[in-house]
C-alpha cells in the first residue's frame with residue numbers, strides 16, 4: 244500500500260492538479276490525468292460560457308466611469324448621485340454574493356448562472372432606457388445583484404466540471420475574463436464618448452449582448468454533475484459527466500464523486516446550516532479565514548482606487564482633454580488585462596503561493612512609489628497667486644497652495660499655464676451641479692481654449708506626475724498576475740466539497756464589502772491624510788497582507804483535494820509549511836471485486852488513509 248501511495252503521490256506532484264469533484268479513483272498507475280490527457284472541447288465551451296459571467300462582472304464594474312462623464316452632464320448629477328450610481332452596484336453585489344451560497348445549494352450552479360445572466364440582461368435594458376437618475380439607480384442595483392451571484396457561482400461551476408489537469412487554468416481564465424470585461428468596457432467608453440447625446444445608453448446597454456448569449460447558451464448546457472449527485476439525480480449526473488468528458492469512460496470518476504458525497508454525508512459535523520458546520524470544523528474554518536483574508540487584502544491593496552483614479556492621474560500628468568483621458572484609462576485596463584494573462588501562464592509554473600507573495604511585494608513597493616510621487620507633488624504644489632473676492636465667502640479662499648485647495652471637495656484650482664509653469668492661479672468653489680467648472684469666475688464657463696484658464700478639480704498640476712504614472716503602471720504589472728486572480732482561484736480549491744459554495748459565497752462577499760469600503764472611504768481618507776498619506780496607508784495594508792500570505796497561505800499547486808484539506812489540519816499560520824497532519828494522505832482506489840452493490844470502507848496505514856471502493 245505504501246509503495247502504491249508513494250507512486251501516486253509522486254505522480255500527483257508531477258502531473259499538476261487533481262479533480263475538485265473528488266479524489267482521483269483510477270487504478271494506481273494507469274489512466275492518470277496528465278497533460279496528454281484528452282481535452283474534450285465541450286469543457287472549453289462550458290468554461291467559455293460560464294466565464295461570460297466574469298466578463299459581465301468586469302464590464303459592468305468598469306463601464307460606469309466613462310458613462311459617468313457623459314451622465315453627470317446630461318442628468319446634472321451631483322457628487323452624491325455619482326457616488327451612489329457607482330457604489331450601489333458593488334453594494335448589491337456584496338449582498339447577492341453572500342446569498343449566492345444558499346441559492347447554489349438550493350437551485351444548482353446552472354440555474355444560478357441562468358438567473359445571473361437574466362438579471363444582467365434586465366439590468367442592461369433598464370439602464371439603457373432609464374429616463375431619470377432614480378431608474379438609473381434601480382438598473383445599477385439590478386446589475387449588481389447579477390454580478391454578486393456570477394462572481395461566486397462561476398469559479399465553483401468551472402472547478403466542478405473541469406477535468407483535473409485543466410482545472411487551475413480554466414478557473415484562472417475566469418479572472419482573465421473579468422479584466423477583459425473591464426478593458427472592453429473602457430474601449431466602449433472611449434468609442435461612445437464621442438456620442439454626446441445618449442452615448443451612455445449604449446455604454447451601459449451593450450452588456451445585454453454577452454448576457455443574452457450566456458443565457459441562451461446555458462439553456463442548453465448541463466448542470467454540475469456533482470450538484471446533481473448531491474440531489475440524488477444519479478442517472479442525470481452520469482449522463483452529464485459522460486457528455487462533459489467527451490464520451491470517455493467515466494465510471495471511475497463517477498464512483499469517486501458518489502463516494503466522496505457519501506463520506507460527506509457520514510460526517511456532517513453536527514448538521515445545521517453549512518456556515519455553522521464550517522465554523523465548527525477547524526480545518527475548513529482555517530481555509531475560510533485564508534480565503535476571506537486573501538479577498539480582503541486584494542481589495543485593501545487598493546486596486547479599484549488605483550483603476551478609478553487612473554484618469555485623474557493622467558490628467559495630473561498634463562492630459563487635460565476628457566477624451567484623451569478616457570483613452571489613457573483604457574490603456575490602464577489593457578495593462579491590467581495583459582498582466583492577468585501572465586498570471587494564467589505563471590499559476591501552474593511557480594504556484595499560487597509564490598505568485599501571490601511576489602505580486603504583493605511588488606504591489607506594496609509600487610504603492611510606496613505612488614505615495615512618494617504624490618508627496619513630491621504636494622511639497623512642490625503651485626502657490627495660489629490670485630485671491631478674487633468670493634461672493635459665497637467659502638473655505639476656498641483660505642488656501643495658500645493648490646494642495647489644500649484640491650483636497651477640499653468644495654473647491655477647485657483655476658490657473659494659466661506656460662509650459663510647466665503655473666501662473667495666475669486661484670482657488671474657487673466648484674459648481675455644485677457639475678464638477679467640470681467653477682461656481683463663478685474665470686473657470687465657470689467650461690470652454691477650454693489655450694488662452695483660457697484651466698480648471699483642475701481633484702488634482703494639481705505637477706512636474707512629478709511622471710513618478711505617479713510610472714508607479715501606476717508598475718502597480719498594475721505586479722497586481723494583475725497575482726493578487727488579481729489568485730484570491731478567486733485559491734478560493735475555488737481550498738474548501739472541501741460540502742463547504743465549497745458557502746465558502747466561496749462568504750469570501751466573494753468579503754471581496755465586495757471591502758471593495759465598497761475602500762472606494763467609499765478613499766476621498767475622505769485622502770482629505771484627512773492627503774493623497775500621499777492614503778497611498779502610504781495602502782502600502783502598509785499591502786505589507787500586512789504580505790505577512791498574512793507569508794504566514795498562512797499554503798501551496799495548493801499539484802495537490803489532490805484531500806491533501807489541500809490536510810494543509811489546513813494543523814496550525815493556521817505555519818509559514819506555508821505543510822502541517823504534520825498533511826502526511827496523512829487520503830486515497831480513493833477502486834477494487835474490481837465482484838460485488839453487485841457498492842460498499843465503501845476505509846483503511847488507515849501509518850502514512851495513509853485509503854478509502855476503498857468495493858464493488
Ligand SMILES: O[C@H]1[C@H](O)[C@@H](O)[C@H](O)[C@@H](O)[C@H]1O
Pocket residue numbers: 304418421422425541546547579726727728731754758
Ligand atoms: O480580481 C478582480 C480584478 O483584479 C479586477 O481588476 C478588480 O476590479 C476586482 O475588484 C478584482 O476582484
